[in-house]
Amino acid sequence: MLLDPWTLWLVVLIVGLLLAGSMLFVWFLTPEESALGYWSAFTGLLVAGVSAGMARGLIPDFASIELGNAAILLAYGFIWSGLRRFDRRRPRLFYAVLIALAWIALCQLPPFRESVGSRVILISALIGLLATLGLVQTWRGWTTPSRPRLAVFVVLLLVLVLNLARIPLMPTQVRQNQLITFTEPHNAVVGLVAIGVAIFLNYALVLMVRERAELLHRSAARRDELTGLLNRRGFSELALANCETAGPVALIILDIDHFKQVNDRFGHATGDRVLEAFAHVLRINLRQADIVGRIGGDEFAALLPGASEAAAGQAAERIREAFQAGVGQMRPDGARVECSSSIGVACGDFPDAPSDGAARLEALLAWADRALYEAKSAGRNRVVVTQAS
Template sequence: MLLDPWTLWLVVLVVGMLLAGSMLFVWLLTPEETALIYWAAFTGFLVAGVSAGMARGLIPDFVSIELGNAAILFAYGVMWCGLRRFDRRRPCLGYAFVAPVLWIALCQLPAFGESVGNRVMLISALIGVLVTLSLVQARRGWVVPSQPRLAVFVLLVVVLVLNLARIPLASTQVSDNQLVIFTHPRNAIIGLVAIGITIFLNCALVLLVRERAELIHRSAARRDELTGLLNRRGFAELATLCCMGAGPISLMLLDLDHFKQVNDRFGHATGDRVLVAFAQALRLNLRQADIVARIGGEEFAVLLPGATETAALQAAERIRSGFQSTINELGEEALHCSCSIGVAHTPLPPVEVDTMARARLEMLQRRADGALYEAKSNGRNRVAVAPFSLVH
């Protein structure tokens, strides 16, 4: 063997420190993504914990055993916090201290303090719990297709399996009640696997951040600058994807009544405030899964995946009445503005190709446009529903 286990673990430490530094460097380039700080801390504490383990016999046992392994446990807790932060959830950093404190407390018991094998099984189980939390968060935040997130998920599964495998194999890592993972040649493969996982996991996390940056950049081209809603292009792309799915779909086309008169009488600044207020009324009265867009000057569209005709009609009425309340809050006593809404619904089964999905969306838009024309013709400030038809 060219490299002994101790040398391989030393390489792991060097690689880990370089990766932690590179993660901080990426954060300096993208300071808005604070999850990178958590992931840099993950690698740093992992390196500190492994360093303490390698120095066993050269430093006090309390430092190498209790504090060293506590640092490793804290590292995995910080990994979980970083994934939560990346998915825009509260990091809950305080919970990352639970496993390290529990480890130190249990090590004071003779059953663990005097048995290396029992300690190996205990820390493997605790790491397994923390990695499982990271897996749950990685899966929970997986709302769009993402190859980097898939890579992170798979690597975490590998870490979980390897750590749990240490429990039945604890006896192979102990000799005369001494840990031999850093010294015995048969454990050299563990060092090689650790190097690979450390490199690939950090790369996958950086790619996850890069993917989000690219999505945000592409999203900016699909957003209306004034209201923050999707523009016509963004709506067409997302709505077409939804029309390929199973289940019912409803579509609203919405138009502000006499909006030109608002601009002429009160000025374009007030007109912009009205548009922003209407966008806010849409957000407050729709689900997070609904696709909302400003497709023209005072024209808006909403696609409601999975919504029945009754549910879509109820949502449209909420928007109409909610907009009236929002207008009253603008403080312009003479300002009167309402909206007309056309609703179309289809219970058609899913389609398999993009062209068929676009045809379904166009059919819904034609019917909703007809219903909107009906609402305008009947006095405005009302909701009209298009009768269902299989004719495109």
């Protein structure tokens, strides 16, 4: 039994309106994620464009052909711009507006306007272009494993394929220079596909937002609020994962000398500035792959995967010198802050992956802590390197 196309397309419109409303509701609950506003506009414009197409013959052709298809083009422009906004890039909605205006301008040319087949080919190609831009942005922003982003990519790829497929299948939608997409029962499957695509795309986009919110929440739980470095929990989790692989590794424990005296003399605000300065020194003197954290009040730690004893010792010495020079520039109340650091370094070369990475990390911490104690006992403001065994 063939489905009634008008009934089915009416269902498509109702579902589209519900999706637009639900996306607006999610945006209301998550106002900091402005991409949701772009994606709400996508669904609303798509519904408006399809509604104009269904009303062809009941409303002026300018509203049905020019404005209706321009709304659909803008809708896919909002998808692309929303993806750019989500990835913290500047939206490019201006280009989608230009494409929509170019469509309206072309429709004023009698040869093009009077050829339904030409209009179907061009609108399909333009939607394909905007879908491709959305695919490119989805791919560029794919920096970490993400199933929702994969789903968005697949759905946009499906949109691209379906729109390009309209070009060779044009004879099934145009008869005697008349569009029959909304009137012929055999085209009802187009409505079914439209419902499925709209539902899956909106659901995947919302899941992308939820996934990032969860990642940010987990990241915040592992970060020290003052310095922005990993806290003890975050450092332990990442360091443990690196200690479960074979190869050389170095662990550095760093302590600010006489930090309590800084707080007592200059106040806790200056003490916080000293901690922030030390964290900055660690960032610029260690590699991006190194794991750095604040594991206590004035105690820091860094795990250097693949670092030799010489490289770890040189990095520790750079940190000691840079911190002493930098903190000496601080002059609260006109007085110079005298501050240094003691550093203990433990290095190990592990040719085999351990059966217990926690035991390796615990051993490195113990040896690095012992080296730090030696540095303090020898007068502070120095680096002591030891070989873990």
